[in-house]
Amino acid sequence: MLRVATLCSGIGAPEVAFKDCEFVFAAEIDPFASAVLAHHYPNVPNLGDITKIDGRQWRGKVDLLIGGPPCQAFSMAGERKSLDDERGQLTFEYVRLLDQIQPSVAVYENVKGLLSDKQNAWGKFLALVASGGGELQPPGRRWGNAGLVVGSKRAIAWRVLNAQHFGLAQRRSRVYAVIVDPRNLGRLVARHPDLTIEDWHKSREKLFLSPKSRSGILRRANRRGKKLDPLLEEALKKALNIRLHSPEPSGPE
Structure with a gap:
């Protein structure tokens, strides 16, 4: 069973999403959120x-580490004090614990404003996670909504996802990063020697949208005259093998 730990745990969304996993610990200071965690998960220690x-x-007790430090320091709706805000510094506490715990896989979540932060907090975060230090610079004025960095320690891929595209009645764009430590992947595989290709296919059916759901999203958007996010539309059409709209090639002159 996958062993999961959460940081800045809130009321326990990962616990709901990964309900079949073993939760090793949570870490939350808000009294209300902590009370919710204690009620629903009394056997999971809150650190x-x-x-x-x-x-x-x-170390050696966590396979998957999930964390979403407070977003106020980077939110477009706030003062955006970035790393001058002590809440912004908690992103580096996440990295510290990532280094100390050394999980095979980790997930990080925060607001989209982190990608355009004036102090380049995202570039510093990427460099710390991937290689242990330094600072990476965006290819343009800001970091893109999706990307991949491979360093000497880890690989990290991120993408901005909007809750409204996943069946939720709210527009909530967040950047999600998946971090993989190749040094520890062998340990994870060794703990699950019974997993087979058939298990992956069964999991895939639960994780990915069915063809009916994909076509339904496209059909409803077209009927309502609503423009989908370009990345989402492209992914849906590619999955359905629908030819993307593009200029017809001209014939030989």
Whole structure:
């Protein structure tokens, strides 16, 4: 069974999404959110303040680490103090615990404004996660909505996803990053020697949209005259083998 730990856990969304996994610990300081966690997951310890956690105690005990530090420091709706805000510094606490715990896979989530932060917090985060230090610069004025960085320590891929495209009644764009540590993947595979290709196919059916759902999204958007996110529309059409709209090639002159 996959062993999962969460940082800045909130009321436990990962616990719902990964309900068949073993949750090793949560870490949340908000009283209300902590009460919700205690009610629904009484057997999962809440370690509280992430700045006070010694991740070395959990090394080898966590396969997947999930965290979404507070977004106020980077949110377009706030003052955007970035790394000058102590809440912005919690992103680096996430990296510290990532280094100490050394999970095989990790997930990081935050607001889209992090990609256009004036202090380049995203570039610093990418460099720390992938190679342990330094700072990466965006290819343009800001970081793109999707990308991949492969470093000496880890690979990290990110993409901006909007909740309204996944059956939720809200427009909520967030950047999600998946971090893979190739040094520890062997440990994860060794713990699950019974997994087969058939297991992957069964999981894929649960994780990916069915052809009916894909065509339904396109059909409803067209009927309502609503323009989908270009990346989403392209992915849906490619999955359905629908030819993308493009100028017809001209014949030989």
